[in-house]
Amino acid sequence: MQHFPVFTVSILLLLLSCATHAHNITRILAKHPEFSTFNHYLTVTHLAGEINRRQTITVLAVDNAGMSDLLAKRLSVYALKNVLSLHVLVDYFGAKKLHQINNRTALSATMFQATGAASGTAGFINITDLKGGKVGFGSEDNNGNLDAVFVKSLEEVPYNISVLQISHIINSAEAEAPTAEPSQLNLTTIMLKQGCKAFADLLMASGAKKTFDQNIDGGLTVFCPSDDVINGFAAKYKNLTAKGKEALLLYHGVPVYQSMQMLKSNNGAMNTLATDGANKYDFTVQNDGEEVTLETKVVTARVTGTLIDEEPLVVYKINKILLPRELFKAAPAASPAKAASPKAAAADSSEADSPESDPADQTADQNRAIGFDGEKVVGTVLLSLCLGLLFV
Numbered sequence: 001m002q003h004f005p006v007f008t009v010s011i012l013l014l015l016l017s018c019a020t021h022a023h024n025i026t027r028i029l030a031k032h033p034e035f036s037t038f039n040h041y042l043t044v045t046h047l048a049g050e051i052n053r054r055q056t057i058t059v060l061a062v063d064n065a066g067m068s069d070l071l072a073k074r075l076s077v078y079a080l081k082n083v084l085s086l087h088v089l090v091d092y093f094g095a096k097k098l099h100q101i102n103n104r105t106a107l108s109a110t111m112f113q114a115t116g117a118a119s120g121t122a123g124f125i126n127i128t129d130l131k132g133g134k135v136g137f138g139s140e141d142n143n144g145n146l147d148a149v150f151v152k153s154l155e156e157v158p159y160n161i162s163v164l165q166i167s168h169i170i171n172s173a174e175a176e177a178p179t180a181e182p183s184q185l186n187l188t189t190i191m192l193k194q195g196c197k198a199f200a201d202l203l204m205a206s207g208a209k210k211t212f213d214q215n216i217d218g219g220l221t222v223f224c225p226s227d228d229v230i231n232g233f234a235a236k237y238k239n240l241t242a243k244g245k246e247a248l249l250l251y252h253g254v255p256v257y258q259s260m261q262m263l264k265s266n267n268g269a270m271n272t273l274a275t276d277g278a279n280k281y282d283f284t285v286q287n288d289g290e291e292v293t294l295e296t297k298v299v300t301a302r303v304t305g306t307l308i309d310e311e312p313l314v315v316y317k318i319n320k321i322l323l324p325r326e327l328f329k330a331a332p333a334a335s336p337a338k339a340a341s342p343k344a345a346a347a348d349s350s351e352a353d354s355p356e357s358d359p360a361d362q363t364a365d366q367n368r369a370i371g372f373d374g375e376k377v378v379g380t381v382l383l384s385l386c387l388g389l390l391f392v
């Protein structure tokens with residue numbers, strides 16, 4: 001009996017350490033006053049929060065002298081965000097790993113690439129182990145120039161976060177290009193360019209587009225069914241009344257900004273642009289490890305990727321059309337299958353635990369930057385560890 005409080009306290013401490021594992025880039029850089037400008041702009045551009053939310057990340061920091069070159073360019077805060085996000089690699093590179101790159105050169109995806117704002121290879125950083133032990137860094141869209149070299153390591157928490165000093169800002173014409181402010185983002189253009197043409201066409205042909213546009217400034221999350229899905233739905237869509245069509249489209253927008261991390265930590269009902277009363281035209285967000293699904297009582301759709309994530313606007317791709325129960329019949333006899341589905345999904349996601357995915361082996365792999373990248377394996381393992389502790 002006497003041991004009970006001690007036991008409880010240790011469990012609490014263990015749980016607490018699971019809950020507070022997250023790194024804090026602002027706090028890490030605050031220990032190094034010569035990086036105060038870089039640190040300040042990570043906060044101003046909201047990149048600090050995005051860095052903290054990631055579980056595997058490398059930050060290439062530039063000191064105050066190096067930052068003055070960048071500030072002299074007088075970029076808008078949006079362009080500044082793109083440039084700085086090019087300095088955040090979505091993979092782990094400690095000082096040691098820099099010198100152990102296969103073939104002495106590698107490409108790493110960055111947060112600039114992950115936002116969907118970069119085209120082609122512009123979001124990738126070339127890391128090259130140069131002669132004389134130097135390591136060079138350059139943007140892929142910079143004619144093979146490596147603008148910066150590795151200076152020193154500021155902080156390394158293996159496979160979680162590495163903060164490295166590099167000599168100069170990495171130049172990239174694309175990242176520095178004048179960027180539209182979120183309210184000027186053309187939602188339909190983004191969709192057209194990134195594989196959501198069919199949904200964009202439906203929006204433009206309906207009154208729903210205006211409602212989407214009007215909501216961007218205040219925060220908007222769009223779930224865009226992929227083109228093949230929409231095409232297969234054409235006959236059913238035609239069958240809807242004009243009002244029904246509009247409600248169906250509005251049902252794919254949520255009038256608040258929901259980052260992937262927020263979706264993953266937020267199970268429950270979500271209002272949509274179509275919601276016109278209590279419990280009307282809403283759906284339920286369910287997440288299981290890394291998988292986020294949207295349940296409408298008629299269908300369950302899965303989030304399969306991100307087209308753009310630039311607060312206050314985020315657009316995700318989904319694998320099914322969200323059919324509201326107000327317009328479509330609920331799936332018959334769905335209850336037994338439904339009750340089983342979370343377990344089935346959990347079984348699926350446990351595949352990610354397989355030992356073949358050794359985080360130590362992480363090399364710059366383009367695929368991981370698209371969609372959910374390297375967080376997946378690490379995240380699942382850590383989640384299982386934390387859940388495991390609950391049952392000690």
Ligand SMILES: *[C@@H]1O[C@H](CO)[C@@H](O)[C@H](O)[C@H]1NC(C)=O
Nearest residue numbers: 018021022055157158160382
């Ligand atoms: C890395 O992060 C995980 C949680 O994401 C945490 O459990 C672990 O302790 C961290 N590693 C180190 C060395 O701090």
Ligand SMILES: *[C@@H]1O[C@H](CO)[C@@H](O)[C@H](O)[C@H]1NC(C)=O
Nearest residue numbers: 024025026027028030049052
């Ligand atoms: C990170 O650290 C800074 C400075 O210590 C603090 O102001 C901020 O609230 C912290 N952020 C988080 C998410 O803990």
Ligand SMILES: *[C@@H]1O[C@H](CO)[C@@H](O)[C@H](O)[C@H]1NC(C)=O
Nearest residue numbers: 100101102103104105106363
């Ligand atoms: C790079 O390394 C891989 C094995 O690590 C090898 O198969 C490949 O031929 C090398 N490429 C070049 C250009 O040296």
Ligand SMILES: *[C@@H]1O[C@H](CO)[C@@H](O)[C@H](O)[C@H]1NC(C)=O
Nearest residue numbers: 105106107126127128144145
């Ligand atoms: C990186 O840049 C160097 C120098 O321009 C080039 O030789 C190398 O092939 C590039 N590496 C990759 C992986 O593109």
Ligand SMILES: *[C@@H]1O[C@H](CO)[C@@H](O)[C@H](O)[C@H]1NC(C)=O
Nearest residue numbers: 185186187188189190192204
């Ligand atoms: C957005 O793009 C579409 C098609 O690319 C165009 O028709 C429309 O005028 C644009 N809207 C704005 C506000 O620029």
Ligand SMILES: *[C@@H]1O[C@H](CO)[C@@H](O)[C@H](O)[C@H]1NC(C)=O
Nearest residue numbers: 233234235236237238239240
């Ligand atoms: C269209 O609606 C009619 C009448 O409600 C129905 O019989 C028909 O099956 C519907 N067609 C499609 C493709 O859903």
